Amino acid sequence: MTLDFGSDTQGLRLDDVRIRLGERLLVALDARVGRGETLTVMGPSGSGKSTLLAFLGGFLDPAFTASGRITVDGVELTALPAEQRHAGILFQDPLLFPHLSVVDNIAIAIPEDIRGRRQRRSLAQAALADADLAEFGDRDPDTLSGGQKARVALQRVLASRPRILLLDEPFSKLDAHLREQTRQLVFDRARRAGLPVVLVTHDEDDARAAGGQVHRVGLP
Numbered sequence: 440m441t442l443d444f445g446s447d448t449q450g451l452r453l454d455d456v457r458i459r460l461g462e463r464l465l466v467a468l469d470a471r472v473g474r475g476e477t478l479t480v481m482g483p484s485g486s487g488k489s490t491l492l493a494f495l496g497g498f499l500d501p502a503f504t505a506s507g508r509i510t511v512d513g514v515e516l517t518a519l520p521a522e523q524r525h526a527g528i529l530f531q532d533p534l535l536f537p538h539l540s541v542v543d544n545i546a547i548a549i550p551e552d553i554r555g556r557r558q559r560r561s562l563a564q565a566a567l568a569d570a571d572l573a574e575f576g577d578r579d580p581d582t583l584s585g586g587q588k589a590r591v592a593l594q595r596v597l598a599s600r601p602r603i604l605l606l607d608e609p610f611s612k613l614d615a616h617l618r619e620q621t622r623q624l625v626f627d628r629a630r631r632a633g634l635p636v637v638l639v640t641h642d643e644d645d646a647r648a649a650g651g652q653v654h655r656v657g658l659p
Contacts, residue, residue, distance in 0.1 A: 448513035450474050451603050451635035456507035458490055466491050466656055472637065475630035477649040480639045486657025488639035492605045495637060496528055497521030511602045511635065527601030529609040533592035535580040541591055542567060542576035548599040566594040586617040593625055597632060604629050606638040610645060622648040
């Protein structure tokens, strides 16, 4: 899949990305994802979808080999370690810290240049309010519903000020009603933050909700 996007450096660029497992080519992709836009990568289990996210995030298993360039807003990420790429990731499970309150689950992700517990908690509380969870800050994460946990996980990722947002089937464990609500929230917040998004999924409804380009892997 090769698309011509001219000379604009804004957003995410994937230039000649190739990922292999042994001799098997799993992913071959050239694309550009503008700020607030989503690239959806679809395919069956084992086709390389999550492996692509691992490559973008900087934590690719050494069993795989990868080549190509990743740039965001003109900054090349390919050789950077994971902690310097600033890739925000949402997984199928929200992965909230059980020993922290809901508000502290968000506060812990706020970059270190924001100093002081009071200021960090204030920003985290504002993020909860933005997700209609203002009254849940002092709660134990285990007391939240699945949809509420998903919203907290999203706000935690956004609070970390990521360069890109990677979505690893984050809607798959929600029921149909919550799935639709959460999709709308995630894509709305990504657009509002101007984040390029890469979504991997096997669900056509996810792709329709995301809009934008669709790349299919694992095809004969």
